[in-house]
Amino acid sequence: MLQARAFAGILFVCAVMPGAGVVCGQDYPNKPVRIVTSTAGGANDFTARQIAQAISGLLSQPVIVENRGTGLQSAEIVAKALPDGYTLLVASGALWVSPLLLKAPYDAVRDFSPITQLERQVQVVTVHPSMPVKSVKDLIALAKAKPGELNYGSGPTGTSTHLAAELFKSMTGTNIVRVPYAGGAAALIDLIGGHVQVAFTTATSVAQHVKAGRLIALAVTSAQPSALVPGLPTVASAGVPGYESVLISGMYAPAKTPAAIVKRLNQEIVRAVNRSDVKERFLLVGVETVSSSPQEFAAIIKSDIATISKVIKDA
Numbered sequence: 001m002l003q004a005r006a007f008a009g010i011l012f013v014c015a016v017m018p019g020a021g022v023v024c025g026q027d028y029p030n031k032p033v034r035i036v037t038s039t040a041g042g043a044n045d046f047t048a049r050q051i052a053q054a055i056s057g058l059l060s061q062p063v064i065v066e067n068r069g070t071g072l073q074s075a076e077i078v079a080k081a082l083p084d085g086y087t088l089l090v091a092s093g094a095l096w097v098s099p100l101l102l103k104a105p106y107d108a109v110r111d112f113s114p115i116t117q118l119e120r121q122v123q124v125v126t127v128h129p130s131m132p133v134k135s136v137k138d139l140i141a142l143a144k145a146k147p148g149e150l151n152y153g154s155g156p157t158g159t160s161t162h163l164a165a166e167l168f169k170s171m172t173g174t175n176i177v178r179v180p181y182a183g184g185a186a187a188l189i190d191l192i193g194g195h196v197q198v199a200f201t202t203a204t205s206v207a208q209h210v211k212a213g214r215l216i217a218l219a220v221t222s223a224q225p226s227a228l229v230p231g232l233p234t235v236a237s238a239g240v241p242g243y244e245s246v247l248i249s250g251m252y253a254p255a256k257t258p259a260a261i262v263k264r265l266n267q268e269i270v271r272a273v274n275r276s277d278v279k280e281r282f283l284l285v286g287v288e289t290v291s292s293s294p295q296e297f298a299a300i301i302k303s304d305i306a307t308i309s310k311v312i313k314d315a
Contacts, residue, residue, distance in 0.1 A: 013071060028261050029186050032062040035251075036074045036081075038065040038089040043287075047118055047249055048090040050281055054272035071095065071183040072104055081112035082252040090118070092249040094222035096160070096305050099159050100312055108305070112252040115265050119287045123164045123200040123221040123246040124229060129196055129213065136219050136238035139198070143174035150176045153187030153196035161187065163311055164200040164221050164245035171240050172312045191215065200245075203228040204286030221245040228286060248290070248304075250297055262294055 037048040038118055045067060049311045052063040068074040081087035088096075089112070096108035106112075125136060133139045141151050154162040161184050171178055179196050183189040185204065188224055191199045192214050201222065205228070209215040219235045220226045223244040237241040253262060270291040282289050293298070 005040065012228065016019070027315055028264060029061045029082070031060050031086065032064055033059065033086050033088065034064045034066050034077050034274050035088045035090055036066050036068050038067065038071045038074050038313065041119075041214065043285075044071070044090050044249060046077055046285065047282075047287075050247070050278060051090065051251065051269060051272060054278050055268050058268040058272065067239050071136040072098060072106075075112075076105040076250065078254055079106040079133040081254045083113070085253060085257055086263065087114070087254065088265070089252040091252065093160070093247060093304060095252075096301055097158050097163070097308055100305070100309055109302065112248060112256050113255055113257045113262055114301060115251040115253055115262055116269050116273075116294065116298045117248055117250045117290050117300060118269070118289050119282060120222065121160070121287050122203055122226045122228065123160060123207060123234060123245060123247075124206050124232070125168070125217050125218040126196050126199050126201050126210070127218060128191060128194050129216055130194055133218070134216070136233075136240065138233055140172050140239060143176050147175040150198060151179050151196045152198040152200070153174050153179050153181055153190050154199065155181060155184045155187060158164050158243070161200045161246040163308060165198075166311045166315045167245050167307070168200070168235065168240065168243065170311055192234060192267050202286055227288060228283070238280060250282070255265065266294055 013256060020032070035048045035052050037044040039045065048065045052065050056063040058238065068077055071091055075089060075091055075095055078087055078089035098104050099108055119276055129131055129140065137253050137269055152165050154165055156162070157180065165178065176198060184201065187196065188201055188205055190196050192209060203226065206215060206217060210217045217232055219233050219238045220229055221244065223234065223236060225232065253265065273289040273291050281290050
């Protein structure tokens with residue numbers, strides 16, 4: 001009886017991995033863990049390195065960050081990795097947005113086990129001071145009074161600055177013409193110069209210009225007010241109920257990673273991102289740390305895929 005109970009316990013936390021034998025949650029980790037992410041120096045790289053440093057001691061193993069090309073390339077590597085908890089991925093929402101726009105070498109839902117959300121980056125609805133608007137409701141009214149006459153600047157197709165604006169247009173029934181740029185910085189320069197009238201910008205990039213009076217900030221795109229721009233209302237509360245558009249990133253393991261290992265990683269990563277020193281380092285670069293259970297994160301991803309699919313179709 002005791003042997004049977006012990007064996008049942010092993011089955012609960014272990015999984016048979018092709019070519020690797022039995023992998024058990026209670027033995028994890030017993031060697032270095034690697035976090036794969038995209039290009040060095042980018043936002044995902046910063047996140048991966050902060051998390052790696054924070055959880056290395058908690059796991060009692062070295063946690064190494066590997067930069068492997070584009071987001072598509074790094075995601076493909078992890079999707080095809082052995083699901084033993086030793087190869088993880090840090091990626092932004094581009095993980096599931098990219099397959100909606102082009103052919104990707106992975107399935108964003110089928111090929112990964114979400115571990116936890118790590119952060120969110122809000123956008124700020126920003127207008128040039130020459131615009132006769134002081135609120136989101138004013139902007140909607142003006143756009144409806146002048147359909148096709150207002151322009152908004154954004155980064156490349158599928159970026160957060162693009163999708164946030166298109167979701168706004170879809171939910172408000174307005175016609176604001178997109179002017180695409182190679183990056184958000186170029187769009188911001190033209191917004192300051194008055195060449196475009198509206199932009200959905202990051203909080204850190206726009207703060208100094210709002211303070212100097214060169215731009216006017218109307219609202220944040222998150223569902224809740226943001227600590228990055230205290231006092232600014234949300235788009236949802238300012239006239240577009242249900243609106244939310246944030247750039248999020250998270251940690252993933254390959255699909256079929258044992259539940260016990262996913263649970264252990266979730267516990268340690270959540271503990272790390274909720275540390276005050278970790279939160280401060282992220283806030284300095286304009287990002288708020290967020291944590292979740294694997295189930296909550298999976299639900300967020302599925303919901304975002306549904307929302308963005310509709311935005312893409314409408315646009």
